[in-house]
Amino acid sequence: xxxxxxxxxxxxxxxxxxxxxxxxxxxxxxxxxxxxxxxxxxxxxxxxxxxxxxxxxxxxxxxxxxxxxxxxxxxxxxxxxxxxxxxxxxxxxxxxxxxxxxxxxxxxxxxxxxxxxxxxxxxxxxxxxxxxxxxxxxxxxxxxxxxxxxxxxxxxxxxxxxxxxxxxxxxxxxxxxxxxxxxxxxxxxxxxxxxxxxxxxxxxxxxxxxxxxxxxxxxxxxxxxxxxxxxxxxxxxxxxxxxxxxxxxxxxxxxxxxxxxxxxxxxxxxxxxxxxxxxxxxxxxxxxxxxxxxxxxxxxxxxxxxxxxxxxxxxxxxxxxx
Numbered sequence: 001x002x003x004x005x006x007x008x009x010x011x012x013x014x015x016x017x018x019x020x021x022x023x024x025x026x027x028x029x030x031x032x033x034x035x036x037x038x039x040x041x042x043x044x045x046x047x048x049x050x051x052x053x054x055x056x057x058x059x060x061x062x063x064x065x066x067x068x069x070x071x072x073x074x075x076x077x078x079x080x081x082x083x084x085x086x087x088x089x090x091x092x093x094x095x096x097x098x099x100x101x102x103x104x105x106x107x108x109x110x111x112x113x114x115x116x117x118x119x120x121x122x123x124x125x126x127x128x129x130x131x132x133x134x135x136x137x138x139x140x141x142x143x144x145x146x147x148x149x150x151x152x153x154x155x156x157x158x159x160x161x162x163x164x165x166x167x168x169x170x171x172x173x174x175x176x177x178x179x180x181x182x183x184x185x186x187x188x189x190x191x192x193x194x195x196x197x198x199x200x201x202x203x204x205x206x207x208x209x210x211x212x213x214x215x216x217x218x219x220x221x222x223x224x225x226x227x228x229x230x231x232x233x234x235x236x237x238x239x240x241x242x243x244x245x246x247x248x249x250x251x252x253x254x255x256x257x258x259x260x261x262x263x264x265x266x267x268x269x270x271x272x273x274x275x276x277x278x279x280x281x282x283x284x285x286x287x288x289x290x291x292x293x294x295x296x297x298x299x300x301x302x303x304x305x306x307x308x309x310x311x312x313x314x315x316x317x318x319x320x321x322x
């Protein structure tokens with residue numbers, strides 16, 4: 001199997017469960033390309049599938065999903081180019097790194113991004129209201145969530161001191177998130193320790209440098225999502241209470257997460273696929289923001305870290321994992 005074929009087919013079987021909605025009238029079978037650096041959590045794909053099902057699309061009958069899952073960031077262009085060669089009708093760019101790559105690969109195929117960090121600040125689109133070109137979609141998190149995450153850590157750890165901030169050094173959205181984290185940290189009188197990684201081989205080193213910090217905030221990035229089990233295990237091993245932006249980290253054993261309901265965002269992306277397949281132009285579809293946020297807490301992990309979660313925080317949590 002050649003490398004380009006592997007990029008498009010690896011892990012696709014994981015997401016190959018058929019949709020079961022009533023079919024639309026027989027006609028064209030639309031091809032949807034899904035571009036991402038690394039495998040997406042199953043909940044993301046299932047959210048997208050749910051949205052398609054609600055709109056009457058049946059995989060294998062009137063729609064197919066083509067997966068371009070790059071093994072690393074430098075393979076994204078190969079994966080995007082292959083999706084273009086396959087003449088997909090719409091391309092989904094999942095996360096921040098694939099978006100500029102998809103834009104580079106095609107100026108004609110409509111691109112819908114999901115969970116991209118601040119597409120205006122990063123120069124991907126002209127504005128949220130009228131993105132222009134062949135690009136639109138759903139922005140990911142708000143940088144001001146950094147302050148909320150710091151507040152949650154402070155509520156959990158009253159004597160919060162140094163907080164480590166873990167980021168992937170090549171993510172174009174980091175600057176605004178770090179700026180917001182610094183503003184919030186100054187307001188709380190808490191110093192930050194900035195840690196960056198190049199790849200998964202850096203994780204052990206980064207957590208070693210964070211030793212002595214009272215907590216950790218992880219910036220959102222596909223490299224962390226793809227290796228979330230390793231990340232949460234390192235946090236517990238180093239007795240480092242951590243907050244994440246994805247529930248999937250808490251499901252894997254992380255302490256807590258606060259951020260958008262990501263499966264819901266992918267479900268909503270299906271509505272833009274439907275509009276584009278019915279003739280809408282990406283340039284005319286405004287970029288939407290997350291509307292549902294959730295706080296998730298893992299009590300087993302709290303116990304392993306020797307933490308007592310305040311009852312007031314548990315009452316506000318959307319999900320508590322025992």
